Amino acid sequence: MADQTPSETSGAAAPQTLPDRSQTPADNQAGDSKNAAKKAAKLAKMAADKAAKAAGKGKESKEPKEPKKKAPSKKKADGPPLIGIDALKEENFPEWYSQVLVKSEMLDYYDVSGCFILRPASYFIWEEIQDFFNKRIKSIGVKNCSFPLFVSEDVLQREKEHLEGFAAEVAWVTHAGSTPLEKKIAIRPTSETVIYPYYSKSSGVIRSHRDLPLRMNQWNSVVRWEFKNPQPFLRTREFLWQEGHTAHLTKAGAEVEVHQILDWYAAIYKDLLAVPVIKGQKSEKERFAGSLYSLSCEGYIPATGRGIQGATSHCLGQNFSKMFNITVEDPDSKPGEQKAALHVWQNSWGLSTRSLGVMVMTHSDNRGLVLPPRVAETQVIIVPVGITAKTTEEQRVNLLAEIDRLVGNLTAAGIRADSDLRDGYSPGWKFNQWEMRGVPVRLEIGPGELAGNFVTYSRRDIAGSDGKGTIPIPELQTAIPTLLDTIHDDLYKRADDSFTEHRKTITDWNEFCPALNNKCVLVVPFCLEEDCEGEIKGMSARKAEEDSGEAEDAKAPSMGAKSLCILKEQPTEIAEGTHCINPNCKNPAQKWTMFGRSY
Template sequence: MASTGADKIGEDAQAKPESITTNALPDRSDVPDEAGANGELSKNAAKKAAKRDKQAADKASKSKDKPIGTAEAKLPTSKAAKKKTEDTPLIGIDVAKEDDFSGWYQQVLTKGDMLDYYDVSGCYILKPASYFIWEQVQEWFNIQIKKMGVKNCAFPLFVSEDVLNREKAHIEGFAAEVAWVTHAGKTKLDKKIAIRPTSETVMYPYYAKWIRSHRDLPLKLNQWNSVVRWEFKNPQPFLRTREFLWQEGHTAHLTETEADKEVLGILEHYAAVYEQLLAVPVIRGRKTEKEKFAGGLYTTTVEGYIPSTGRGIQGATSHCLGQNFSKMFGITVEDPSAQPGEKKDPLFVWQNSWGLSTRVIGVMVMIHGDNRGLVLPPRVAELQTIIVPVGITKSTTSDEREGLYKEIEGLVEILRAAGVRAEADFREKPPGWKFNDWEQRGVPLRLEFGTKESRGHFVTASRRDIVGKDGKGKSEMPITELKTGVPALLETMQKELYDRADEKFKSHVKKITSWNDFVPALNDKNVCLIAHCLTEQCEDEIKEMSARTAEEQSGEAQDAKAPSMGAKSLCIPFDQPDGVEEGVTKCTNPNCMNRAEKWCLFGRSY
């Protein structure tokens, strides 16, 4: 296996969908619309934001959480989850995934050494284990986009208020979340400066400056950066944070055809990040008009599914902005079809934007993790194989110990030469303690090596993705086969992780033809395909009709209440089943008199 864990990917990316259907950009769904009509933060919105911030601060100050910096900081617990069973040995993680999903998730991340809490609420420290995953995504994605002619760049993180307000409809959705710089030291600034919530208004004035001729097209830029959105809705690591890392691509094209082709090409790369790197299945589709990116022409998306909560989650989005932004920012070129001396109106360019964030890490953890801790797909694991010495007792001489350690060091070198990220654990701890520690960290493969293995010239291999006392996850591997056997086993684990997640996802996508079955299916942790008219009014009504009552929510963990309780449209899948005849099939909403246009995927969502 190559050391990057990604060079085998991309060659076998799935075929591109035949038709266009989508609209969205990462982490932009569920953004409160509290901006005034002129694009500035309204007084009411400001009051609401201040009130929410104060409530969050009061809640934090009253909590009995451990101090920041401890691994267990701010972790909810569940008494019911304290129990230990044969199938669920809660060692290290003292909250069961099935009992308190939010508490489990946060413990898995902190005790798995993925992140730590920061002293600014809603902000988190990405430790090397999680940042390595992001680096793997970066390395792989950079290769793909550079093949498409995209170049990386960096724009400032500050935006003047005047520029931010130029695109009123676009920024309106972010207004309540914009963080402002108002002072330099003790001096109040004449004009406050925003910290970018996204970069359209930062970049596009310069696109207008740089693009003067059709020969300057296409212009394809991407930046890897962080953005700030002062999120007030139950911050969760990786999923909903006040500062997060992402990439944002912004491109300009001469024709709509060129723009359309890129939108779908980027979407396939996003799907490959999930499916081939993270072993997470996704559904490709197009957002409805209601859910598309504000100011865009259409949005394409990859949508995931979290089995433990039965909720959909937006994975990444690729938008065709049409000519909307080029008209706002005056990005034009001369018409190349004009004959010498002929006067033609300048053409507004066609633009795209697309983004993928560190949310991918949270989705991966939620899907693969178990009650022992993290389960990391081999292709993105910082450490793919750990070798643990076993069988060392009080009667073991120092020479025997040293000899065993030297053999293990030799095994590590064999694996590294084969492109496997491998280490040995020589800590003065019992083997059982080490087993639990590496399982909690999600290391894909553990090799045990002791005097028995040394005499027999083999290693005992234990897979992290298959646990239990039945021995299914254990096998013996001859040392002579390590060079090829371990990379092959890691690839098998990668594939089987995906296959299991894919099977579960597919089993929870229900095709619903009667409204009476819709809400029960949602309550059974499914997402639902329904024949839908695709109108905003109907979507709003479905969300309201599928919302759970206060009685239904009583006793639920806070995590279950935090996402929208009503079902919203996730996407219009590219892969459309038979059964919807435009102009004939009725919309599934019993109160809607419209005819259905497409099968649309609905679900309760993060």
């Protein structure tokens, strides 16, 4: 998706009062005798011209006709125009996605291509993720810290395999003001080469095996100068994430952690964002550069049929510890023997604001944003209704006082509730705006509800009457939390059902591309060979091009299917004699592996 000018956001301007056009200037002068005389003369001339034309002695008068009177304006002063989504999710997904983010006030575009402004509504979600994850990682001794943004070229070059994975995306600082730097400095694409010199023995941070495990994490931004196709949250030149970096005495200790972190990432998606993910291990071709192996959570976007990597947890082995000389003395050395130096075992793991994009793409609709309740900045909005010209001032004051009381009660119950009491905005306009913003529950209360001691609710995730109902006011503090949990569970179930429906097990190559073209991700028997994976991607891209008659768009996510992950939970044992899905491969299959088109 190319960079776009920000669309106008709704609700930005103060309500405007329309001028009174119930009388035209001609009406205001109807009693003016001079004007009446002029009109009589004009009518007489028109009659004479008509008679002359009939006799063939003259031409029809070119006197301009009187302008028609405008009908009185009946438009109500109900706030500025609310600009809705005018691109359909199922027809123009990139444009729809952009409009949802901007018009829901989640994000704005910036004048540096590929960089975006996270507005409070989206940053709140990131804070909820931070709180959720911090509680868990701190329970195993992880401590948050902050390391510099810059990396010297010499240090970055020390780990060549690692650098190769980011070389094309590294942004460099070459000048300080107008003065060229003696040595250019990289802006971190990730922080292994920033942090690990600090872990080395010379720094004194890890002095002995008693300092292990060492667990640090930072919440920060990184820069990867992406040129392919910047997309908000999904593929940006600067993005927010957390990156954990830990050191362990043994491989077994490192592996326990790397799997625990993966489980917590999956919990973020399921328990906060209501998004299903599949856990697995990356293939050799897709693993993180410099790692021993990489684990990941893989999501699915129903509208496009593409997989998407949600988070990664890497077992780095001893690669970096050997590169940066991070060692401890062997605690099992016998007395009197020279103690051997052991290289530590390391992990790194990260989750980024890409998670917000996955959430928006999964749940939102053509009316705008749909937010899972547990990460919504406003979970409940209360809107007054039924206030008319016949409503007395006393009724109005009582209604607004009751709304204030309800907001207070809901807030006391731990619900993020607010009210919309703005004058000059119709209830319908407010409904549309809060729907656009994705607020999970709207409560309506007017004189009728107040008299009946109930409120009318509307769920954002269900359109029409099926998402509406009533709740007695005395039951709100218990009913609303239950309703919010129900909305979360329903959002997750709908997304999980879609993912399950579009996750097909395929053993015959002839079924591979047709299923791919039906927006499916595919679980297939795979030999795990890197060259074979490249061939599968190339063949599926060419076949897709032949089937559609369209050339692959270099700016779009890959048309060919790549491996998403080797399933952590294998559906069955690979039967002896089962061949790799690639018809040209002669190797036996080793693992069930999920392939798909991917962001």
